Amino acid sequence: xxxxxxxxxxxxxxxxxxxxxxxxxxxxxxxxxxxxxxxxxxxxxxxxxxxxxxxxxxxxxxxxxxxxxxxxxxxxxxxxxxxxxxxxxxxxxxxxxxxxxxxxxxxxxxxxxxxxxxxxxxxxxxxxxxxxxxxxxxxxxxxxxxxxxxxxxxxxxxxxxxxxxxxxxxxxxxxxxxxxxxxxxxxxxxxxxxxxxxxxxxxxxxxxxxxxxxxxxxxxxxxxxxxxxxxxxxxxxxxxxxxxxxxxxxxxxxxxxxxxxxxxxxxxxxxxxxxxxxxxxxxxxxxx
Ligand code: A3P
Numbered sequence: 001x002x003x004x005x006x007x008x009x010x011x012x013x014x015x016x017x018x019x020x021x022x023x024x025x026x027x028x029x030x031x032x033x034x035x036x037x038x039x040x041x042x043x044x045x046x047x048x049x050x051x052x053x054x055x056x057x058x059x060x061x062x063x064x065x066x067x068x069x070x071x072x073x074x075x076x077x078x079x080x081x082x083x084x085x086x087x088x089x090x091x092x093x094x095x096x097x098x099x100x101x102x103x104x105x106x107x108x109x110x111x112x113x114x115x116x117x118x119x120x121x122x123x124x125x126x127x128x129x130x131x132x133x134x135x136x137x138x139x140x141x142x143x144x145x146x147x148x149x150x151x152x153x154x155x156x157x158x159x160x161x162x163x164x165x166x167x168x169x170x171x172x173x174x175x176x177x178x179x180x181x182x183x184x185x186x187x188x189x190x191x192x193x194x195x196x197x198x199x200x201x202x203x204x205x206x207x208x209x210x211x212x213x214x215x216x217x218x219x220x221x222x223x224x225x226x227x228x229x230x231x232x233x234x235x236x237x238x239x240x241x242x243x244x245x246x247x248x249x250x251x252x253x254x255x256x257x258x259x260x261x262x263x264x265x266x267x268x269x270x271x272x273x274x275x276x277x278x279x280x281x282x283x284x285x286x287x288x
Contacts, residue, residue, distance in 0.1 A: 013162040018140035024082040033113035036094040043167045045130040046122035047185045052076035053219045055096035062211040100161045103170040122185035125256035133245040155271045165275035221251035
């Protein structure tokens with residue numbers, strides 16, 4: 001399939017047609033945010049599905065019903081995807097959602113509401129590796145080619161949701177004040193209870209230590225991998241084929257070390273550094 005058949009270009013950003021349409025994007029633009037809505041914004045392959053597990057539990061005080069009865073894509077829908085229109089009326093407030101959109105493509109009502117955002121960032125080297133394997137299992141995305149070829153596409157932003165650096169820049173330059181909280185995938189892997197406590201405080205929840213431990217257990221990589229509502233085993237293999245590469249693949253920090261050559265590392269680092277050279281923020285990981 002050609003790139004035109006796979007993607008639609010939305011303000012210059014590529015989105016897979018399988019899950020997005022002009023109608024779904026219009027629906028997102030016209031969407032009326034409520035003040036108590038919560039959106040986890042995540043560049044693809046940085047922990048979106050993890051947040052679809054975490055958010056309902058933090059918001060509802062650890063009731064496992066949603067993660068055991070509703071598939072992740074309907075439980076915490078993507079703002080920009082086709083399913084939102086289908087499930088929106090079933091979402092109970094406070095409504096958890098996810099989005100891969102860059103900040104400037106968020107709908108007007110989001111900007112004027114008091115809805116809160118948790119922005120999850122992951123080391124781009126691991127994002128790229130995760131995305132490379134995801135392209136092998138996702139029937140609605142192009143073949144990634146060789147690792148080297150995919151690295152070029154990733155660095156040029158010729159992948160879904162565009163350049164990683166553009167996404168991060170857009171969300172670092174918001175005027176959302178205390179409506180936005182930043183967290184890294186790495187913090188979540190290293191100390192999930194601490195990450196959950198931060199999210200709980202940010203969302204005005206007063207979760208007991210027992211509840212934090214319960215959520216930690218049910219949002220672990222292993223538990224999620226066994227949860228049919230979260231591991232995409234319910235999706236036909238023609239769309240997502242877990243036999244080619246599982247969606248919940250490794251769930252670790254630093255898998256890039258198993259895949260990057262020293263030349264690839266030098267190139268990757270220099271392109272990301274250059275893209276961010278004029279920025280006032282620093283990345284939470286060393287890219288040396
Ligand atoms: P890997 O491919 O490196 O394993 P997204 O949901 O944004 O597409 O991100 C997918 C990545 O998040 C995958 O990374 C997946 O394994 C990881 N992930 C999902 N749930 C996780 C969890 N509970 N713990 C650690 N990593 C998790």
